[in-house]
Structure formats: structure tokens, C-alpha cells
Amino acid sequence: MTVDNAHVRRQHVKVNGTTLSYLSSGDSQGSPLLLLHGTFWSRVWQPSLPALGEHFRCIALDLPGFGRSEGELTINEASVPALAQTVLDAADALGLDKFSVAAHDIGGAIAQHLAVHSGRIKRMVLMNAVMFDSWPVPTVERFRDPAVREAVTVEELQQGRRDATRKAVARELTDDELDDYLSPWKSPARSRSWMAMAAAADNAYTLELVPALKEAAVPTLLVWGRDDGFQKIEFARRYVEEIPASGLVEVDGKHIPTEDSPQEVADAVVGHLRA
Template sequence: MAQSVERRTLEVDGVPLSYLVAGDEAAPPLILLHGTFWSRVWQPILPALGEYHRCYALDFPGFGRSGGELDVGQASVPALAQVVLKAADALGVDKFDLAAHDIGGGVAQQLAATSGRVRKMVLMNAVMFDSWPVPAVERFRDPKVRDNTSEEDLLGARRKSTQACAIRTLSEEELAEYLSPWQSPARARSWMAMAAAADPRYTLDLVPALKEAAIPTRLVWGRDDDFQKIAFARRYVEEIPNADLVEVDGKHIPTEDSPDDVATAILEHLAGDRPGRSD
């Protein structure tokens, strides 16, 4: 039976972090991370994932429905990885499975390579190697660009890029929900800070440790992604042990184009971590 999804809040370093939760408290924990979007990217598949896992789809500080505001230093991959570990501690979670999208995938790789707490990992259209930042993000590494970008400018750019992340045409209601966080100046600045902190050295430097850790990893990829090309996913499974790839119909947010296929691919990968289902 599909599980209900609730939004809750926890506190990390005095900052209220919002997260979506689904699934039984006794089920194996699955933490889900976003990148330049927010926890909304996971919403279409959380009811299905929650049938077998206790799911926690976090919003980073200054993103989604969370409080706080990130500066460039706080928005780096290593810094965000520490936020995830502190959130896991606050949730009473020691070891966990991990699913991540976009720049959140860089955070996930950091955790898989260094924390000793990740059991299995799923990377969905995630950054890796030197696949990032894409030009539309990289331009924000220039402080002048950040200073001269208004909330209205950013909102317009996010609207265009969000629709470009799906094959199907998102409804006005769906777009409004995706874009709603960036009505806030603090969240707009946090987005620009994450863009400014985007640096491929974080993922490139992790490659030797990822090879050694050999965390069981599944890449689930919208094959028509214009931002994170599937060639990088294919390279990952060639170079990193214990990794495989499932291609699905979709672009950068395949949970919007192929939610059932994405959920199935994730659940099949994580199946060894959950008890047998009794119906």
C-alpha cells in the first residue's frame, strides 16, 4: 500500500530543517538529497518508496521549506555532507541508504566515500567527475553576477530550467510549487551560493575513495538529460566498482516523467536491506 507523505521539521545547528517523511519508523532508513531544486523532486515517488523504507527527503538550509541561509562556504559539497550527518543524528539514524539528485549526488558521493555510514547509494541524474557546473550555474561563481541578479531574474531563470528538466509539460500548478521557495530573498541567495560553490574538484577528488569503498550504487538516469549527460553515468559504472545503471525515459528530473520506473529501480537496488514483505 502506498504510504502517506508528511512534512516535518528538525533542528541542525539552530536552523530548522524541513523534510518529507514516509514509511514505517521501523523500516530501513533512506535519506534523499536534492541539489539545485529541493525535496519536491522526490515527492512523486515517496509513497512507493515508503512501502519498504523509512524515507527522509531533506531540504538543505536555505532551500525548500527549511530556514536559514547558505553562504558560499556553507554550500560546498563537504559542508552540506556534514549537515546531512547532523540531520541523521537528530533523526536517530546511524547507518542509512542514500538517494541523491543533481548536486546532492556530489554530497552523496562525499558521504559514501568518507562517512562509513552509507549502506547503499542511488544517484539520480547526479553530478560526478567533471560533469558540473553547467554554464547556467557556473556563471554564478562570479560575485558580480550574484550581486546583479534579482529575485525576479532568478525566478524567471528557474522557471525556464525547471520546465526543461522534464519531457512532459509541467502544469502551472506544478511549476508554481517547484518555484515557490525562490519567492524568498534568502532562498534565492542560498541558491546562488550553491551555484557559486559548485566545483568539480569535489567529485574528482573523491574517485579514489569511491573505488576503494565500493558502496553498492545504482545510477538511475533520465536518458535525455541536457544538463547531466548520460555519458557520465556510463563512465561511472565503468570506473567505480559495484555500480550499475538503469536508464529511464526522462530528462533531468525523471521522477516527473517516469516515476514508476524510477521507484522500481530504486527499490530493486535497495531490496537486500529490507525485510521480506508480508501481504
């Protein structure tokens, strides 16, 4: 990935003995915003980071075995509660006490878990995130089968990620952009980590949070690419109907709206977090 070093930097932090990578933007003394990914990686946040960094200390984390981070997830380590603990450990290592969180895809399940259980989330943004029983989608759910995970090669997983990435963005990505998105999965360890996350995907994690989310009423904004074929906007509309202190901003785009409407996503996030 070509990173504008004037606005976005790639940095690293040691968490539980593993070096985790993250994209950072903004003043290191600014109000912290931790950005999470799901079945993609921190790259999904990169288009909006320069604008977000004008207002916050942004940290777009790569989970272990994803993106540019070291390590490899097992299925147990890839469960939502386990990943939430990893995120809290990373926050501790980065010197964050209370912080806001923005989360995409399965990262949204992690964020909802943190909002309910950690007591450290000030405000939350869910961008085309999983919720209720919206997940796992069939292309992810099939990796619950150990035989599928055993049979899939790195090359086959790369092709699957290529197809999914194309479907996740409304505009046509350039060859360089697509290659950048796919670059982590050239690594067998990162391919296994992705399959572990897929195998651990379970909507019981989000369904069981609903009563506590209603009670906690953490100020939450849903920012949604309205043409998402993976996480349907109907789930976002249901969320704001059922969960107090939540609102929805719809933007042009599909599953990764930062690629289609980066400024609109950033403006919505800024407006919510500075309210």
C-alpha cells in the same frame, strides 16, 4: 505543494539551531533512506515517495535555505564537504546511524562524499547526479562571479529557475506544478542560498573522490533520465565502467525523471536497496 497526507508528510527537525524541513513517507521504524537534492529541493522526490514509502522510512531533506527549510547558506556553507556535514548532523538529529542515500543533481556530490568519508552509507542511489567533471553547467557556473550574484534580482532568478525546471522534465508541467517548484525562490534568503550553492559548485570535489570511490565500492545504482540535457547519460555510463559495485538503470525522462517515470524510478531504487 499538495501532499497526500496518507502517504507523504512534511515534517521538521532542528539541526544546529536551524529548523530543517523534510518530506517523509513510510514506517518510522523502517530501514532509513535519506534523499538529497541539489539545485532544486525535496520536491523532486515527491512523485516517487509514496511507492518508496511502502518499503523504507523515507526522509527527503531540504538543505538550509532551500525548499521549506529555514536558514541561509553562505558560499562556505554550500561547499560539498560542508553540506555533507550538515546532512550527517541532520541524520544524527533524526536518530539515523547507518542509512542508505539517494541523491539528485549536486546532492549526488554530497552522497559520494558521504560514501567515501562517513562510514555510514549502506547503499547509494545517484539520480541524474553530478560526477567526475560533469558540473557545473554554464547556467550555474556563471554565479561564481560576485558581480553576477549582486546584480541578479529575485524575479530574474525565478525566471531562470522556471526555464531550468521546464527543461528538466520531458512532459509539460501544469501551471500549479511549476508554481510549486518555483515557490521557494520567492524568498530572497532562499534565492541567496541557491546562488551560494551555485557559486560553490566545483568539480574538484567529485574528481578527488574517484580513487576512494573505487576502493570503497559502496553498492551504487545510477538511475538516469536518458534525455537529460544537464547531466548527460554518458557520465553515468562512464561511472559504472570505472567504479566497482555500480550499475545503471535508464528510464524515460530528462533531469528530473521522478516527474516522467516515478514508478520506474521507485522500482529501480527498491530493487537496488533490497538486493
